[in-house]
Amino acid sequence: MKIFKRWIGMLALSLCIAPAAHAGKPYKYYAVGDTSDAVVPRPAQQSFVLMGGGPDVDDAFKWMIRKGGGGNFVVIRATGTDAYNPYIFAMGGVRSVETIVVPSRDAASDPFVLQRLRGAEAVFIAGGDQGDYLQYWKGTPLSATLQELANRNVPIGGTSAGLAVLxxxxxxxxxxxxxSSEALANPYSKNVTLDRDFLSLPPLLGAITDSHLDARDRLGRLVTFLARVVNDGWTSTARGIGVDVETALLVENGQASRVGVGAVYFLKTVGLPQVCAPQTPLTYQNVGVQRLSGTGTFDLDNWSGYGATSNYSLSAVKGTLVSSQPGGAIY
Structure with a gap:
């Protein structure tokens, strides 16, 4: 009994010491499982998960685990908890799941944070506020490390705000x-704030992403973002990817498939907007849309869908979105 009590006491002490090891640090760190470095074969192809927010898509995480070969799965975020740790760990196939809360540029430069990231076999950027990610992470060693991981074909995913920065x-x-109504009415509204080049992921070059597309009726604002990107001279042809809630796009070597309950929308611009100016409703005609649902696939390199896809066009006409689909449905 004395030995048992001593063991319980040592265990309780170790549980208290573990968080204290990071006390006073600019980050928060949580882990489940064996966090020693895993040695797994390097993935042959780049792979990404674009998740649309809302309920998480189990199949997307399982896919990332397989593509990464197991090992250490790292979640990064600027706020929030370690709720992903038990959820992902219960899926099996990983040595550990770690969550690192990185709420400042100091934290994004911390050697421990960078060391844990570099040892990851898969990285997922949680939801939250993409403004935080850009202010705290862009141009720091953390974003450079994420780019290194992408270049090494380590799977990277993100949901909601985590999707936005990909x-x-x-x-x-x-x-x-x-x-959508505010953006279409004034594409230069103070709330239409755009940025670029957090990461350079070849399948997503020239693209802007948006989440919660159906639930929050965001297709109109995505069209506006595309108009702004082209009108401001950032690119001559812009592409948009909008993902419904509880839906994820799985991308490997530029080829994409959909899992979950909703659809994914792929938009492409043709030329400059007809009218895109401050305090003026947007007019932008014939933005091409391909809607991916079911078991269809999408080639991001050729921007072409196969299988369960539908094709139509959207036009913003004096701030109102008009669709070429029968009945005028925009989704």
Whole structure:
């Protein structure tokens, strides 16, 4: 009994010491499982998960685990808890799941944070506020390490705000979140805040992403983002990827498939907007849309869908979104 009590006491002490090891640090760190470095074969192809927010998609995490070969799965975020740790660890196939809360540029330069990231076999950027990610992480050793991981074909995924920072062009959301009606009415509203080049991921070059597309009616604002990117001279042809809630796009070597309950929308611009100016409703005609649902696939390199895809066009006409689909449905 004395030995048992001593063991319980030592265990309780170790549980108290573990968090204290990071006390006073600019980050928070949580882990489950064996966090020693795993040695697994390097993945042959780049792979990414673009998740649309809302309920998480189990199949997307399982896919990332397989593509990374197991080992250490790292979640990064600027705020929040370690809720992903038990959720992902219960899926099996990983040595550990670690969550690192990185709420400042100091934390994004911390050697421990960078060391844990570099040892990851998969990295997932949680939801939250993409404005935080850009202010705290862009141009820091953390973003450089994420780029190194992508270049080494380590799977990278993100949901909601984590999805927003994966495209070359980014809705930064630095002010109040903009609605479709507000963006279409004034594409230069103070809430239409854009950024770019957090990461360079070849399948997503020239693209801007958006999440919660159906649930929050964001297709109109995505069209506006595309208009701004082209009108401001960032690119001559812009692409948009909008993902419904509880839906994920799985991308490997530029080829994409969909899992979850919703659809994924792929938009592409043709030329400059007809009218895109401050305090003026947007007019931008014939933005091509391909809607991916079911078991269809999408080639990001050729920007072409196969299988369960539908094709139509959207036009913003004096701030109102008009669709070429029968009945005028925009989704």
């Amino acid at each position: 495209g070359q062009f980014i809705y930064s959301g630095l002010n109040q979140s903009v609605t």
